[in-house]
Amino acid sequence: MMEKPKSTLLEVRDLAVRFAGRAGIVNAVSGVSFDLAPGETVALVGESGSGKSTVGLALMGLARVIPPGSVAGTVTLSLKNGGRQDVTKLSDREMQKIRGNEIAMIFQEPMSSLNPVHTVGWQICEAITCHQGVSGAAAAATALKLVEQLGIPDPDRCLHAYPHQLSGGMRQRVMIAIALSCRPSLLIADEPTTALDVTVQAQILELLKQVQAETGMAILFITHNFGVVAEIAQRTMVMYAGRIVEAGPVDEVFHAPRMPYTRALLDSLPRLDRGVGTRLPAIPGQVPGPSALPPGCAFHPRCGHAVTGRCDDAVPMLETCSAGHVVRCVRWAELTGEAP
């Protein structure tokens, strides 16, 4: 297990999300455990289908579960009023007080995450009114201030605009405004910059860091982009086929990855110091769907270092390889000596 920071904001233990698929129950997420301290940014990295978005939704109580199926495990949150609560045990109605208020979420597509038939101002005020009980002019004033602070030009006109009248970057700022309107202690960002231009991407990341510095909120940043991880996160967790396969400080995981999957992912990134004309190494095969997981280590069919009898037997446990750095691979110690 990772070393527990002094005061934990979020404690996730053995989070599992199961869906009822056509061929039976599928495990979209299994055995995910991690901690989040106030004010820190942790990146959850993985390819599509790794289950990373599902983790985010499960923390919000929004993972679509079709019976028979369930969210198992515990997610203990330190509330703003001082108490601690396992949010998986809450009913949907009770969860509504947590969403937007204690934990907020921003999504990938700014155009589709805003309601096209309401003005932006209306949508920001809705969140404020819902959780803070103020309405009308008071809420509008708060919304205006928020929008100003987030650096949106011409804030008053923006509030009266409809989503389709704004640019992608502005819309994402609006989303952030909505998320921040009730001062949550945790922000879950599900690929918020993926659909944006690179320059806008940088601006949004800068904005998030700024907001975090001012409010001290923690960020769980879900992404598949390592560049973004390096920019914004202190710790990172790598997911594959619904499980965390490596986790640790960003510097360490990037420069000394222990899990072959992480190493292969990092290798497949385009780099300036590789020779011109060399081919990008790609990971052979495809990510297995949650209903067709191979036995043992889920990555072993695609792993160049897999050993029959050891890697295809049982699912490996998470082992600590150095301070704060864990890995889910039975061969990590042997493979460390080899060249990355």
Added chain:
Amino acid sequence: MLTIIVRRLLLAIPTMIALTALLFFTLTALLGSPAAVMLGQDASPDAIQALNARYGFDRPLYIQYFDWIASAARGDFGRSHTTQQSVASTILPCVPVTLELAAIAILLAALAAVFTNTLPAGRAILGPVVLGANLIGITVPNFMLGISLIFVFSVALGWLPSTGWTPWSSGLVEHVKHMILPVVTLSAYYFGVFSIVYRAELRDVEKRLFIQAARAKGISRSRVAFRHALPNAILPVITFVGLSMGQLTGGAVVTETLFSMPGTGRLLVSSIGSHDFPVMLAIAMMIVVGVVLMNLLADIAYTVANPQIRID
């Protein structure tokens, strides 16, 4: 937005002209001789000749058409062959009856369709009931539904009258009592149609990201359903409401006949039965104009309701 409306209006006028002309020529062509139709199969050639001369049916068709249009613009639609009164005075009293019936029935159907399919709790509990009502509405013809209702509520229980009309002047309660069965009968079909359209759209809307984002804000499920999903899903229903009103311009033929309501629908049927060509023609023209106008209104309503089109 104004430009769109103006453009549509300008398009509607030539459409109306083209359609009314088409209608006029088709009707007169199909009839062969309107006079023969009016007098019946066994009329003598002389009688037909006389009638032709009297109504001007022996003139070239296009002259007849322009003449008709010109008179119609002045409000003169000729004289009813059966009652000898002006067509306008025959049709006019029927219009408010049909209007009231159609408007209430369609509005009721739309409101019921939207609300029963939006309530999250309602969908779970009322679900099968609503689906059943939809199915009945679109498969059981008006007249069967009407007669069943008449049998249950009028003949067996005696709660409601079986004919559909007393004027407002006779008292509000009486008026309402007489309207209940016809309104329910007429709206059943539209309830089915609107529900199907709305449900399909709602299913699509609920899959969209902003619904999940709205839930993530922590607002209640019913608020998400009514303030976020509904305003998006209702747009096609608005179009259908307009189209349906257009279709009922000529009256709800079956319902009015069944409940003996003095509306334009029943007038159309009786004028057809009595071979009253001037009245028939006037009502048919009215339908064409009504359909084009209501289509236009539906288009405009959709444009206004959807900010993505309304603004720039």
Added chain:
Amino acid sequence: MSSPRRIVGLALIALILACAVLAPWLAPYDPLRSSVAFLSPPSSANWLGTDELGRDVLSRVIYGARTSLVIGFGAALVALLIGAPVGLIAGYTGGRVDMVSVVLIDLFVSLPGLVLALVITVMVGPSLQNLVLVLGFVMWPSVARLIRGQVLPIREATFVEAARAVGGSPAWIIGQHIWPNTMRVVAAQFAVTVSFAIFTSSSLSFLGLGIPPPTPDWGGMVRAGYDFLAINPLLSLGPGAAVGVTVLGFYLVGSTVE
């Protein structure tokens, strides 16, 4: 594939088909034979009672299936024969032809079908073949619109490009590639069209424009039975229910074949 709705629909259609085909064996009496026992209530001899001319209602309802099915299938076929080519050509050709077709079809579809059928039927006189033609004429635009909607995306699909590259003529492409793909949807729509045809034709009969008596015709029977609603409601409700059941059956089948 075998959803409950579909099974119920097929069962209902089978029932009505059986009535139509096996009428001479299923019906207890001759539907045209009048007797002195008019307006008698339901009894073991006459399950639904007798009408104002002493004819057995049940037998007339059973035989009525023939008229309804003939009109339903006939009209749907006419609609298909006119609408399919129009839809195919409009969808495949595109451009001006398509634009004009769309405007025409949209306008036609927004006209009240029953009124249109009413007016035309009065002109030409109600007979079996006229009813079939008129109803088919009223319904072809919706068929054309549906088929055009199917053709549009297929037109751009790669395999059509491939066929064109090999030198296939438009007619050949339509026949070989586009038509088979639309068949499935057309079959579903056919069932719905049949249900709509029976729905509308029974309304026409109710208004007095159906097959002339004494042929048993559901809509007309409902109209005649209305006067005697207090005496024997089954005179109207029997044939009325038959219409509802038939329309429901075809609609259920048509709406679940997707």
